[in-house]
Structure formats: C-alpha cells, structure tokens
Amino acid sequence: MTFAPVDTDPTCVSVSLTVDTPVELLLILGVLAIPAVAIPLIARIARMNPTREEQRLGHRPAGVRLLRWGIAVTTVGILGFTGGVILGATTPELCDQTSGVVAVSAIALVLVGALMIGGGWAAAIRSSWVVLATVATLDVWIFYVNLLTGLFQDTSVQGVLLLAFAIHAICSTIAGRWSFTARDLGPIERAKAGEAGRSLAAVWVFLVSYAAVSVLRQESGILNTPAGSAVIGALTVGALAVTMGSGFTKYAEAIHAARPAADQAQTPDPRTDPAESADLAAPIEAARPGTSPAARPSARMRSAERPAAGGPRMARMSDHRPIFLMGGGWQLDARDLMYGPFLAAAGDNPTVACIVLDEGDGAQQFDRWATALTQTAPCTPDPVLIPIGGLLDVGALAGCDGLLVCGGLTPAYAAALSPVAPEIIDMLGSHVPYAGFSAGAAVAARRALVGGWRRRGVPVCPEDSGEDLDEITVTAGLGLVSVAVDVHAAQWGTLARLIAAVAGGLVTSGVAIDENTMLAVGPDGSVDVRGRGRVHRVRSGDSGVRVESFAAGAAPPDILTG
Numbered sequence: 001m002t003f004a005p006v007d008t009d010p011t012c013v014s015v016s017l018t019v020d021t022p023v024e025l026l027l028i029l030g031v032l033a034i035p036a037v038a039i040p041l042i043a044r045i046a047r048m049n050p051t052r053e054e055q056r057l058g059h060r061p062a063g064v065r066l067l068r069w070g071i072a073v074t075t076v077g078i079l080g081f082t083g084g085v086i087l088g089a090t091t092p093e094l095c096d097q098t099s100g101v102v103a104v105s106a107i108a109l110v111l112v113g114a115l116m117i118g119g120g121w122a123a124a125i126r127s128s129w130v131v132l133a134t135v136a137t138l139d140v141w142i143f144y145v146n147l148l149t150g151l152f153q154d155t156s157v158q159g160v161l162l163l164a165f166a167i168h169a170i171c172s173t174i175a176g177r178w179s180f181t182a183r184d185l186g187p188i189e190r191a192k193a194g195e196a197g198r199s200l201a202a203v204w205v206f207l208v209s210y211a212a213v214s215v216l217r218q219e220s221g222i223l224n225t226p227a228g229s230a231v232i233g234a235l236t237v238g239a240l241a242v243t244m245g246s247g248f249t250k251y252a253e254a255i256h257a258a259r260p261a262a263d264q265a266q267t268p269d270p271r272t273d274p275a276e277s278a279d280l281a282a283p284i285e286a287a288r289p290g291t292s293p294a295a296r297p298s299a300r301m302r303s304a305e306r307p308a309a310g311g312p313r314m315a316r317m318s319d320h321r322p323i324f325l326m327g328g329g330w331q332l333d334a335r336d337l338m339y340g341p342f343l344a345a346a347g348d349n350p351t352v353a354c355i356v357l358d359e360g361d362g363a364q365q366f367d368r369w370a371t372a373l374t375q376t377a378p379c380t381p382d383p384v385l386i387p388i389g390g391l392l393d394v395g396a397l398a399g400c401d402g403l404l405v406c407g408g409l410t411p412a413y414a415a416a417l418s419p420v421a422p423e424i425i426d427m428l429g430s431h432v433p434y435a436g437f438s439a440g441a442a443v444a445a446r447r448a449l450v451g452g453w454r455r456r457g458v459p460v461c462p463e464d465s466g467e468d469l470d471e472i473t474v475t476a477g478l479g480l481v482s483v484a485v486d487v488h489a490a491q492w493g494t495l496a497r498l499i500a501a502v503a504g505g506l507v508t509s510g511v512a513i514d515e516n517t518m519l520a521v522g523p524d525g526s527v528d529v530r531g532r533g534r535v536h537r538v539r540s541g542d543s544g545v546r547v548e549s550f551a552a553g554a555a556p557p558d559i560l561t562g
Helices: 022-048 052-057 061-090 096-122 129-152 158-181 187-193 196-216 227-258 299-305 332-345 362-374 410-428 496-505
Strands: 002-006 009-016 324-325 351-358 380-387 402-405 434-437 445-451 473-476 484-485 509-513 517-521 527-531 534-541 544-551
Touching: 002 187, 009 022, 061 096, 096 129, 096 158, 096 324, 129 158, 129 196, 158 196, 158 227, 187 227, 196 227, 196 362, 227 380, 299 402, 299 517, 299 544, 324 509, 332 402, 332 527, 351 362, 351 410, 351 434, 410 445, 410 473, 410 517, 445 484, 445 496, 496 509, 496 534, 496 544
Parallel strands: 324 434, 351 380, 351 402, 402 434, 484 509
Antiparallel strands: 002 009, 324 517, 445 473, 509 534, 517 527, 534 544
C-alpha cells in the first residue's frame, strides 16, 4: 500500500492497495487494530471504575449529545476519505483540486470526530481522563499512519515527527493515569491533577494540525526544514517538561490534599476544646496545626499492620448483630481465635465481603486476608476494593454472609465508609456479622478515633502511630458501637492516645485492643475478650480517667456502653 501525490496536482493523492511485504501487512493491520483494541479497553476501564458523581447523578445529557455528534462527524470523515481513496486508486487522472481538498478535509473530520467522541464520552460519564486516553490512542494511530507512509515515501515524514508523537503518547498516558486516580476528588484537586493533560492537549493540537496534512500531501513546509525540526523538538521537550515537572507537582499536591481524616471533616479553632462544640450529627476533627491533611501512615507502622511480602445512624445493641473488633496482628497461632468466631457466625461456607482500601496494591493485600480466612474455615472471600479518595458502593456487599473491613489507612477508611453508614447498617440487618481488623475496628465506632499522636501539641504516643495525623483526630464512623475504638494498643502505644482523647473530651469512653486480640459481641448480645492480649476500657470519671484491662475469657457486660 503506497501513497503518492499526482504530479499535476499536489492536492490529489494516488493510492495503491497492494501489499508487498509482511512488514507492510503488519503495519496496515496495526492501523486497524489500534482503535479496535483501545476503544473497548477504555470502555471497560470506565465501566468498571465509574466516578462517584456518575453513580450519583447518572450520565450528563450534553455529553451524550456531543458523543453522538462525534460519531456522526467521524462517519462523514471516513466516508469522505474512502471516496478520495477510491477516486485516487481508480482514476487518478480525473482527480482535481476539489477532490484533493475533500480527502484532506476528511482526515481532519475523522480526527475532530474522534476528539468529539472522546470529549462527549468523558462528559457523559463525568470522567475527564477519557479525553486523555483518547488523545493517547490517536497519538499511537497517527504514529502508525505516518510510519506506514514514511516507509514507502522517504521524504513524506521526518523521524523527529514520529518521535514527537511517540513521546506525546507516553506523556498523555501518564497524564491520563493521574486524571483517573483523581477522578473522585474535589474540583480543585481534579483541576490540579489534570494540568499536565491540558498542557499536552495544546501541544497535540499543533502536531495534529501538521500531521493531518503530511499524511496525504508532500510539501516542503517549514517543518521539513532544520528550523521546523527544531520547533517540533522544542514542543516535544515541552511536553516532557510539563509531565515530569509542574504536572507531576500539581498531581502530587492534589493527591496529598485529598487524604484527610474524612472528606467532610471540620477543623475547629485549635484554641477551642472540640468537646465544647461537638455535634454528633457531623464528622468532627481535632485541630492539626501546621500540618496538611493526611497522606499515608509511615512505612514502619504500616508494615506492622500489613506484613511485608451527616453522621451515621447508631446501631442498637439490642439488634444483637454479631460484631468482632480485632486489634490487628498476624500471629499464626491466634488466627483461629480471631477469625474462627466470625466465620462461625457467618454460617457454613459463607461468602465474606472483604473491604480493602486500595493504595495501589489492593489485590495483593486482599490475598493476605483471604488466605487467613480460608485457612481458618471453608469460606469464599469476595474482594471489595476502594481506591484512595473513593466511596464504598454498598451494592457490592449484596448477598454476603459476613462483612470484614480490613486494615490500612484509618482516615481513608472513615472517609470511604461513613457517608454510607446508614446503607451499610441496613445491609447488615440484625444477622450479618461484622468484623473489623485494625482500621476496620476503629471505624466501627459512632465517633471514630482515626489517628494523631499529640493533644494540643503535647505528644501522647509515638509519632509513627499517628497515621500521619498530628493532633488526635475524631470523625464520623459507622455507628455499630457507641464507644471509641483504638487498636494496636500495647504494640503501638495507642492506649495513651485513647486516654488523652477521653481526658480531652473528644470522646466520652472507648476501648483499646491489643494485637492478636478481639472483642466479640455474640448474637445473644454477650460481650467477651478473645485472643492473646488484652482489651483496655477507658472511661471518664469524677476524679479523672479510669482504665481497666481485661484478658482473654473476660466478659465485661457494659464495656461497649458509652
């Protein structure tokens, strides 16, 4: 297959549809395969990862209309290009100025239509990353078309232009990934994460404007000169600089700003005791002077939890829903003590929905809990992964016999679960058992103690225990129990944090659970301690804070009474 201008009319193109070599056949198939593979792949990713806004509001009508217009424009462009190819292949001597312009215009229509499809699709499903994915796909497609032309017509396309589109495709893919990660953040964060993509789009407009003509025409324009090559080179370097420089910086700022203790948390004046203005119907966060919202806990403390290799409605204890609050820990000889009662309450060979915060390794972390569950008793763990900044889709829990909320970044778990706490409680009913491991135990409380290591600037526990929060932070939880829950008590020194929270009036009472230890609420409402460590009850009294510790076998009846 070759392209060549008609000598008497440089706007008219003669096309030979013969395939002479295997390489030529491979390139032609590649031109057809790129959209055939990319479009379904993008659609699948978008379908499997809908934005929170789309789930709440549905498709945007204006986007759907733009998508349909894009399909129509692309169809017209394909038909126009097909007509030009047929004319050039059959009767090139009849080709005139008008038909040449039509052929070139048809290529432009296909590109414009493709952008309209991508933009309309992105607007319809409220996902701006789709636009960048479309641009990256078009980059690859244009690269192939120019390469196909260049192999058989040496002067038609310069190598620097191919390099420009290759680099731009890579940069657009990276920017699209950033936009995808930030899809459920606030408008400011999404704008920051999309800065690189917008800058790359400006470069793309220029490159495509030239490439659309160079595919079909041979002309000695400025871009075929050393000066033109320098222009393309400068644009390419600019795309790299935007992606690797300010674009990444803005993306990092957006992601860091999107990891607070809870998306709806309020920050009171640090000079004011939060207890004086506490509103139980809304998330509450203690002041964190001099710090930005939380990003992620330290690697040292996270590795201890995960081994290397309006406010919620309060559930009534009279419901006698089985609840199992685990303080964390991976001691093998404590596995049956921790997971056995939970699986027994879930029934024979139960399906267990496992909520895991996906920080990039969600599938691998799910495997750890799935292994622990299946090695304890026959069951079917079902992963429910939530990306950082995402919100739980309660529908994913339908049909489960038990719910396990796993460990990880406690503030992010609270942000993902507390807004849908009433729906979770409705789904659990009075019979589906709830198990919380570490972070999952902490967010089970009505007012969840999600982190922090200082109280009004005074250290109360190791900084590594703070989950990258500075001041002790309390926010809305699920409301399954009325008292606050802290975890890794003996191992991380968090009992002192709970004492400080009670003494400061952030919560009225709570329990701190050691690792490899569990506080269980049976279907009859009984409460008992199980495992290898202790459960510590912290309550305020007339003369200060009172602390009691209970070992395995203890059954304090009022330990979960606020």
